[in-house]
Amino acid sequence: MDGISLTEPEEDFQAEETQSYGRVGVTFGDVGTASLKFNISASVDKGEYVQISHPEIGWVLGQIDKVERKSDLSIEKARKLNRGEDVEIDETVEGKINVIGYRDDNGLLRVPGNPFSAGEPVYTAQEKLIREVLGLKESKEGAYIGKLRGHDIKVNMNINTIAQKHLSVLAKTGSGKSYTTGVIIEEMLKNDVTMVILDPHGEYTSLAKPGNPKSSDRFDVRARGYGNKITEFSPNPEINKGARPLKFTFRNMEAKEILQMCDLNKRQSYISSLESARSKLSVKQGPFDITDVIKFLKGNEENESTTLIKALERLKKKKIFAEKGSRMDEIVKKGRTSIINLKGTPPDMQGFIVDKLATSVFELRKRGKIPPLIMFAEEAHNFCPQTGKVECSDIFRTIASEGRKFGLGLGIITQRPAKVDKNVLSQCNTQIILKVTNPNDLKALEKSVEGMTKGMKEEIKRLPVGEAILSGAGLSEPLLVQVRPRETKDGGESIKVI
Ligand SMILES: Nc1ncnc2c1ncn2[C@@H]1O[C@H](COP(=O)(O)OP(=O)(O)OP(=O)(O)O)[C@@H](O)[C@H]1O
Ligand SMILES: [Mg+2]
Known part of the structure; x- marks a missing residue:
């Protein structure tokens, strides 16, 4: 020596x-x-x-x-x-x-x-x-996600940065995406952030109710419900009791949009019949609804199209039209959170509803008609897939690339990072990664996470439930964090078969 x-x-x-x-x-x-x-x-x-x-x-x-x-x-x-x-x-x-x-x-x-x-x-x-x-200091703008693994140090992510730079929560099924997203949303609710949550399984309505975190827990979390800040909307209020109906005004929709909602092949071929029915009805009787269009098509021999009429009759049964559709300024209200509970809504209809909502949110935000907000999308691979196109593919790309300019943040939650549109995922500069084992998903992660070391990639494969790697949002380094317990009830608890 x-x-x-x-x-x-x-x-x-x-x-x-x-x-x-x-x-x-x-x-x-x-x-x-x-x-x-x-x-x-x-x-x-x-x-x-x-x-x-x-x-x-x-x-x-x-x-x-x-x-x-x-x-x-x-x-x-x-x-x-x-x-x-x-x-x-x-x-x-x-x-x-x-x-x-x-x-x-x-x-x-x-x-x-x-x-x-x-x-x-x-x-x-x-x-x-x-x-x-x-740089792990407590701040007013901090969202308390959990503690640094092996240490008694709270890890906060900057809420403004999450909103400005978009967020992704990525992990294989059952590793705690919805739970962790719930933790983030609780922090945002606490700070009166305006939010819209696109919730295909109705997992987030439990944010209204207090959970049961252990009082002895080292995380220092108390049970709390946020029912006073949350409104639930659903196209299916019959299934999702307590939700306010999410309805659209039929006469405000274009023929193309109506056909998108119909389970029809070769939709294009029905555009002119539907278009002409709509314009004739509006001249003849003023306001009209789906029943009037069906009646008109049935009574008009020239235009008669059994397939179209049947499709419209099926659509009518879905009960998503009302004389007065839901108002966007009721769905997006300053300091409040709206959960769009899509449980029980068929996938194609979900795509349409999300497209309509997201497009309106983007357009209205652009014109400053609604407050700045964050929109969370669970199971995002269904709304902005890497291959194939769905109704809302385009609007997700637009929000991912332009939302930041207009105060519209995006939260993407998915179990298949490789199956989410790269153009969307690459714009999410705040990442929460839980356990991932699929090699394609790991590759997708490697490309999108800055500062990810080889050691970290190995770590991701072995992360236990409840541990996450956090990156971006004011953190200088990707960090390994034990996610804090929920204040609210966990809506995604695994169901036991015995
Ligand atoms: N930090 C945590 N502390 C305690 N329990 C947790 C934690 N994270 C997840 N869990 C539990 O693990 C299970 C799976 O969590 P969760 O539903 O969030 O997974 P997921 O990744 O969203 O799954 P899926 O892909 O099926 O939606 C749930 O029972 C949840 O209660
Ligand atoms: Mg989930």
């Missing part, structure tokens, strides 16, 4: 305190500025934060990216062991540290410009340094 300085700089982070956190190893070999190898002397885990002293800067934060046990156990020695013979094994545990950096005098995150020293001790990082370097 001669010639190697082990003196620690006298910084804010006192040596005495550092010692109590424990020395876990010593750097060795070729020592760089962005990554370091170290010989491990204590039990440490991959992902753990460490601090190393830099000769010019002082304490710098790093994160263990790799831990490996190296041995001289050759195949010959292994054979001897198999035969029950005694064999001496010489082994060491080595690791790799990714340097995260330090805060300079202006509070900016920086990485050293010249190398660390070899032989420098590596310590478990102090929480104060972790907080400072990762």
Whole structure:
């Protein structure tokens, strides 16, 4: 060890305190500025934060990216062991540290410009340094998502950044997307953010009711319901009791839109009959509805089209038209959240409804007629698929690329990142990633998450339920977080068959 300085700089982070956190190893070999190898002397885990002293800067934060046990156990020695013979094994545990950096005098995150020293001790990082370097401070605009894994440090994401840069919540089925999205929405509700939630399974209505987080829990969460800030709408109020009916005004819709809602082949061929029926009716009787159009088509021999009439009769039975359709200024109200509960609505109809709603939201927001808002879309692969086109494909692309300018944020939730339109996903610069194992989905993630290391990709495959990687929204680094318990009732609890 001669010639190697082990003196620690006298910084804010006192040596005495550092010692109590424990020395876990010593750097060795070729020592760089962005990554370091170290010989491990204590039990440490991959992902753990460490601090190393830099000769010019002082304490710098790093994160263990790799831990490996190296041995001289050759195949010959292994054979001897198999035969029950005694064999001496010489082994060491080595690791790799990714340097995260330090805060300079202006509070900016920086990485050293010249190398660390070899032989420098590596310590478990102090929480104060972790907080400072990762910028984990509590703020009014912060959404409390959970705690940094293995630490008692709250992780907040900036609500304004989430809204401006769009959000995606990505994970395989059953790994906690809806639960975690519920946590984010609770934080937004607390801050009176205006929201519209497109909810195909009716999982989010439970946000109105208090849940039962354990009072002893280290997350410091109390049960709370947000019924006073939420309105539920549904095209199917018969199934979704308590929801206000979501209705459209038939006469305000174009022939093309009406045909989109009909289960018909070759819709194009019926446009002119329907168009002409609508214009003749409006001249003859003024306001008209779907019943009037059916009657008109039946009574008009020239135009008679049994297929079209039958399709319109089926559409009428879906009861989504009313004399006065739902008003957009009732659906999007400042400081309130509307849940569009689509449970029981057939997929093609869902696509149409979402298209109509999202288009109106975008247009009205552009003209400043409704307040700035965030629109969440569960099962987004159905609304903006990568292959094939659905009614609302175009509007999702438009909102993803232009929404930010007009104060319209997007939250995309999906179990198949690879199946979501890349043009939409690539615009979501705030990401919450839970467990993903499908190789295509992992590839899609790799392309869209900035700063994702190889180690992190491995981590994503193994994340337990309740742990997530957060990236963007004011965080300087992607972080591994234990998601906090819900304040409200969890609407997506797995159903037991026994
Ligand atoms: N942070 C958490 N703490 C406690 N339980 C959780 C947490 N996250 C998820 N769960 C539980 O795990 C189960 C699956 O969660 P969730 O319904 O959110 O998954 P999902 O990814 O939305 O699934 P799907 O793709 O089927 O919609 C639920 O029973 C939920 O209660
Ligand atoms: Mg879900």
